[in-house]
Amino acid sequence: MQSEEPIIRSVQNIDWEPRLAQRTRRMESSVIREMLKFTTQPDVISFAGGLPAPELFPVREFQEACRHVLETDGPTSLQYSPTEGFLPLKEYLADAMSRYGIMVEVENILIVNGSQQGLDLVGKLFVDPEACVVCSRPTYLGALQAWNAYEASYCTVPMDENGTLVDELEAQLKKGTRPRFIYELPNFHNPAGNTLSLERRQRVAQLAREYDLVLIEDDPYGELRFEGEDLTPLFRLAPERTLYLSTFSKTLAPGIRLAWITAPKPIIHRLVQAKQGADLHTGTFVQMVANDICQRGILRQHVRRLRQVYRQRRDAMMDAIAEHFPQEVTFTKPLGGLFLWARAPEAINTRDFLLKAVAAKVAYVPGFAFYPGEQGGEHSMRLNFSNASIEMINEGIYRLGRAMKEELAHGG
Amino acid sequence: MQSEEPIIRSVQNIDWEPRLAQRTRRMESSVIREMLKFTTQPDVISFAGGLPAPELFPVREFQEACRHVLETDGPTSLQYSPTEGFLPLKEYLADAMSRYGIMVEVENILIVNGSQQGLDLVGKLFVDPEACVVCSRPTYLGALQAWNAYEASYCTVPMDENGTLVDELEAQLKKGTRPRFIYELPNFHNPAGNTLSLERRQRVAQLAREYDLVLIEDDPYGELRFEGEDLTPLFRLAPERTLYLSTFSKTLAPGIRLAWITAPKPIIHRLVQAKQGADLHTGTFVQMVANDICQRGILRQHVRRLRQVYRQRRDAMMDAIAEHFPQEVTFTKPLGGLFLWARAPEAINTRDFLLKAVAAKVAYVPGFAFYPGEQGGEHSMRLNFSNASIEMINEGIYRLGRAMKEELAHGG
Numbered sequence: 001m002q003s004e005e006p007i008i009r010s011v012q013n014i015d016w017e018p019r020l021a022q023r024t025r026r027m028e029s030s031v032i033r034e035m036l037k038f039t040t041q042p043d044v045i046s047f048a049g050g051l052p053a054p055e056l057f058p059v060r061e062f063q064e065a066c067r068h069v070l071e072t073d074g075p076t077s078l079q080y081s082p083t084e085g086f087l088p089l090k091e092y093l094a095d096a097m098s099r100y101g102i103m104v105e106v107e108n109i110l111i112v113n114g115s116q117q118g119l120d121l122v123g124k125l126f127v128d129p130e131a132c133v134v135c136s137r138p139t140y141l142g143a144l145q146a147w148n149a150y151e152a153s154y155c156t157v158p159m160d161e162n163g164t165l166v167d168e169l170e171a172q173l174k175k176g177t178r179p180r181f182i183y184e185l186p187n188f189h190n191p192a193g194n195t196l197s198l199e200r201r202q203r204v205a206q207l208a209r210e211y212d213l214v215l216i217e218d219d220p221y222g223e224l225r226f227e228g229e230d231l232t233p234l235f236r237l238a239p240e241r242t243l244y245l246s247t248f249s250k251t252l253a254p255g256i257r258l259a260w261i262t263a264p265k266p267i268i269h270r271l272v273q274a275k276q277g278a279d280l281h282t283g284t285f286v287q288m289v290a291n292d293i294c295q296r297g298i299l300r301q302h303v304r305r306l307r308q309v310y311r312q313r314r315d316a317m318m319d320a321i322a323e324h325f326p327q328e329v330t331f332t333k334p335l336g337g338l339f340l341w342a343r344a345p346e347a348i349n350t351r352d353f354l355l356k357a358v359a360a361k362v363a364y365v366p367g368f369a370f371y372p373g374e375q376g377g378e379h380s381m382r383l384n385f386s387n388a389s390i391e392m393i394n395e396g397i398y399r400l401g402r403a404m405k406e407e408l409a410h411g412g
Numbered sequence: 413m414q415s416e417e418p419i420i421r422s423v424q425n426i427d428w429e430p431r432l433a434q435r436t437r438r439m440e441s442s443v444i445r446e447m448l449k450f451t452t453q454p455d456v457i458s459f460a461g462g463l464p465a466p467e468l469f470p471v472r473e474f475q476e477a478c479r480h481v482l483e484t485d486g487p488t489s490l491q492y493s494p495t496e497g498f499l500p501l502k503e504y505l506a507d508a509m510s511r512y513g514i515m516v517e518v519e520n521i522l523i524v525n526g527s528q529q530g531l532d533l534v535g536k537l538f539v540d541p542e543a544c545v546v547c548s549r550p551t552y553l554g555a556l557q558a559w560n561a562y563e564a565s566y567c568t569v570p571m572d573e574n575g576t577l578v579d580e581l582e583a584q585l586k587k588g589t590r591p592r593f594i595y596e597l598p599n600f601h602n603p604a605g606n607t608l609s610l611e612r613r614q615r616v617a618q619l620a621r622e623y624d625l626v627l628i629e630d631d632p633y634g635e636l637r638f639e640g641e642d643l644t645p646l647f648r649l650a651p652e653r654t655l656y657l658s659t660f661s662k663t664l665a666p667g668i669r670l671a672w673i674t675a676p677k678p679i680i681h682r683l684v685q686a687k688q689g690a691d692l693h694t695g696t697f698v699q700m701v702a703n704d705i706c707q708r709g710i711l712r713q714h715v716r717r718l719r720q721v722y723r724q725r726r727d728a729m730m731d732a733i734a735e736h737f738p739q740e741v742t743f744t745k746p747l748g749g750l751f752l753w754a755r756a757p758e759a760i761n762t763r764d765f766l767l768k769a770v771a772a773k774v775a776y777v778p779g780f781a782f783y784p785g786e787q788g789g790e791h792s793m794r795l796n797f798s799n800a801s802i803e804m805i806n807e808g809i810y811r812l813g814r815a816m817k818e819e820l821a822h823g824g
Contacts, residue, residue, distance in 0.1 A: 013652060013676065013678070014624070014652050014653050014676075016676070016678050016679050016682065019538065019592065019626060020537055020538060020682065021536070021537060021538055021539055021540045021543070021562070021592075022540050023536070023540075024536075024537055024682060024686075027682070027685045027686060027689065028685060029684070029685050029688060051491060051492055052491075054487035054488070054490070054491050055487060057486065057487050057490045057491070059482055059486035059487060059490070062482055062486075062490065062697075063478070063479060063482045063483070066475070066478035066479070066482070067475060067478070067479070070471055070474055070475045070478070071475070074469065074471035074474075075466035075467060075469050075471060076466070076667075077667055078466070078469045078471070078474065078665035078666070078667040078668065079463060079464075079466050079469070079665070079666060079667050080463055080661075080666045080667065081667060113525055113669075113691045113695075114691055114692055116689070116690070116691045116692045117690065117691040120689060120690045120691065124433070124435070124436075124561060125432055125433060125436055126431065126432060126433055127433055128433045128434050128435075131433070142689075142692070145688060145689040146689045146690070148689065149536060149686065149689045149690075150433070180431065180433075212426070214431060240425060240426050241426050249492075253490035253491070253697075254490070254491060254492045254696075255488075255489055255490040255491050255492065255493060255695060255696030255697050256490065256695055256696075256697055256698075257525075257691065257692075257693070257694070257695045264425065264426075264428070266425070266428050267428050270428065270432065270439070272441070273436075273439045273440060273441050274436075274439060274561065276441060276528075276557060277439065277528070277532060277554075277557040277558045277560065277561045278528070278529065278532045278558070278561075278690070279525045279526050279528045279529040279532065279691075280526055280528045280554070280669075281669070282669070283525075283667060283668055283669040283695060283698060284666075284667030284668075285665075285667050285668055285698065286668075286695060286697065286698065
């Protein structure tokens with residue numbers, strides 16, 4: 001450093017907000033992420049997150065895979081690589097998806113940094129400011145966060161225990177709504193915990209075709225089905241117009257940020273362009289490590305174990321709710337995934353009540369967080385069952401039930 | 413899968429382009445990436461890429477770090493983690509940057525997926541459609557690609573061997589250009605190979621302050637200085653208005669996609685929001701592995717080795733150019749980094765000439781690729797010296813020189 005350097009440093013702060021792009025007015029921190037900060041006191045049992053069970057992560061298999069990849073492909077695994085993704089991993093995925101009736105070639109797949117990047121790229125490609133997007137209410141918060149940055153507006157369709165109400169969807173489209181796409185989370189919905197029935201999947205695909213619309217099928221939990229048969233993906237029903245997103249976050253581990261988009265080749269080409277500008281490519285090393293684990297058949301084994309454990313936790317939560325919650329509480333029975341959606345009595349506003357829950361050392365996400373720019377979910381809550389032991393689930397649901405009963409007894 | 417499932421699959425293709433957002437009209441694949449595909453024939457010596465030398469990657473150290481991280485922090489390293497980045501890694505970076513006079517706290521740092529994501533987030537926060545951005549000509553192609561997606565327009569300032577011509581910059585600003593920011597690549601510019609002098613750094617900082625503008629300082633190569641003293645970063649000269657970007661891609665390895673942004677806290681807060689929507693967070697595992705390597709002091713050692721080897725390669729390339737290129741060719745002497753910028757005689761259009769070069773089994777990137785939406789660089793070429801052995805550099809420059817001489821002899 002030159003000694004004659006004149007230090008014209010200033011401690012003054014400049015005002016950043018007036019310098020920012022229009023779209024930033026719609027960008028805010030995730031309510032969940034902000035809330036999680038204050039629910040992570042050590043003795044709070046939190047059902048608020050969406051975290052997989054860390055004690056089940058295949059750590060030893062990761063160790064073995066890292067060793068193997070670095071030994072056999074050391075320099076290649078640390079070098080730049082194509083935006084499209086690591087070919088052997090895409091071959092594995094093409095094969096794996098064929099079990100669900102998704103028959104594609106490697107050129108139909110783009111590897112991304114977690115599904116959140118998939119949602120962001122979808123927004124970048126399809127959403128003009130004020131353009132409308134159709135989604136359910138409630139819907140996945142991360143999708144709203146991604147698309148808010150592109151200034152989307154939302155046309156929402158209500159759901160019941162079988163997913164999106166397709167008649168309401170049709171009514172929306174008949175009214176002349178011309179959305180950029182319809183967003184569906186057909187399996188074990190986050191936050192609603194429901195699953196789109198086969199009949200409704202067929203109707204959604206038909207409507208998309210009739211109105212010539214794009215479908216975004218978000219399927220992070222599909223492999224985590226606890227009971228019943230797999231239902232046909234929308235991608236299979238309308239492959240010419242569907243972008244199918246899935247991820248390793250819930251099956252393998254979220255900390256490697258690895259997911260993929262499956263879509264028709266022309267739109268993969270556009271997604272690749274968008275991803276080049278966004279971050280060049282997904283990490284070479286983590287792709288090769290995940291591929292190593294997948295190719296040894298470890299992932300399939302591991303998913304079987306996850307299904308078993310998460311199913312036990314779901315059952316424990318449902319049993320505990322039946323035992324400890326006020327009678328008036330209703331909830332969806334999720335057939336898989338990580339979340340259960342409960343509706344409290346009218347007297348309980350779950351947003352206000354959260355403070356009392358945290359005082360009782362238990363946390364959830366209030367339903368309002370999942371409603372795009374409108375009222376809704378005031379009496380609902382999302383409860384995560386993947387990230388707590390059965391013992392903690394019992395204790396946490398007991399605490400929450402007691403707090404709700406007290407709230408009801410004191411008239412809200 | 414249900415057997416009664418009606419297959420309404422269609423092989424018909426739908427037309428995607430009319431469904432896409434306005435911004436996609438500005439998005440295209442990188443000229444370099446497209447060109448690289450056709451210059452990767454096995455016997456072509458390519459100076460076209462920007463790849464670090466893979467034979468120097470610290471593979472063994474990565475192996476050790478992966479083992480150590482998984483052994484000591486297994487589940488944590490595979491779990492979701494904060495958007496802001498892994499705290500110990502940010503502590504290391506705050507300390508490392510202080511050697512260059514950048515005195516910051518961890519809250520001034522956001523870890524991102526490679527510098528390209530840093531550039532994308534900058535575009536997302538600052539660029540409205542048609543908003544103007546000031547950059548040099550030529551400039552870094554990846555920045556243009558990131559900001560094209562936000563429909564930036566570019567006001568460009570020419571350079572000489574000491575970087576941006578600050579009088580020209582001032583003239584632009586005096587004319588009333590109100591850019592969202594000024595983009596600078598002060599150390600060992602990609603593609604121009606030049607370094608912004610201390611005097612000009614001071615002028616740039618002064619002008620930014622005088623016109624109340626934001627500075628984007630992109631510094632991927634700063635640590636790879638072969639000779640001379642480090643020059644004061646713009647961040648130090650105008651810390652209240654500078655976003656400083658740097659990366660592990662050129663010092664450690666690009667395949668882990670790890671970089672960071674250093675900036676005033678209010679804008680870090682906004683960058684965190686943007687990154688949440690873009691991909692939640694940077695991979696936990698790769699951050700912890702890089703941190704392990706950094707904390708052991710391996711990175712500093714490794715960078716010393718890189719400087720030595722790349723310097724030898726730069727020298728070899730300059731010597732070979734002096735020996736084999738036509739006399740009329742001029743070039744910048746880079747004081748560090750990965751690239752050298754050469755200007756061929758007027759008779760050679762480097763875009764057209766590339767075909768002949770590839771026929772002669774050697775490749776480069778033609779200069780036009782680095783000029784945002786305007787003429788320029790028709791007779792220039794970018795030559796990378798980090799990714800070829802001295803023997804290959806000699807042979808490749810010999811081939812290129814011979815092809816140029818033939819071109820000149822035949823009148824272009």
